[in-house]
Amino acid sequence: MNFHISIPELDSYRNCDCSSLKRIYCRLHLLLCKKCEAKLSSLKESDEFITSIRKNLKNDEV
């Protein structure tokens, strides 16, 4: 595994937004690479963070 998955690639993998070949590559790589697995989970965390901010903003509007 010479090439790590870039953040935009992880993002499209996460959103099911890439070709099936790429998805297989990403899945395999994520099984073997703790670094990229960590990047993917930090993407998820920031997603949850943004979602919670959005919720708070909505509450303020109401």
Ligand SMILES: [Zn+2]
């Ligand atoms: Zn990697």
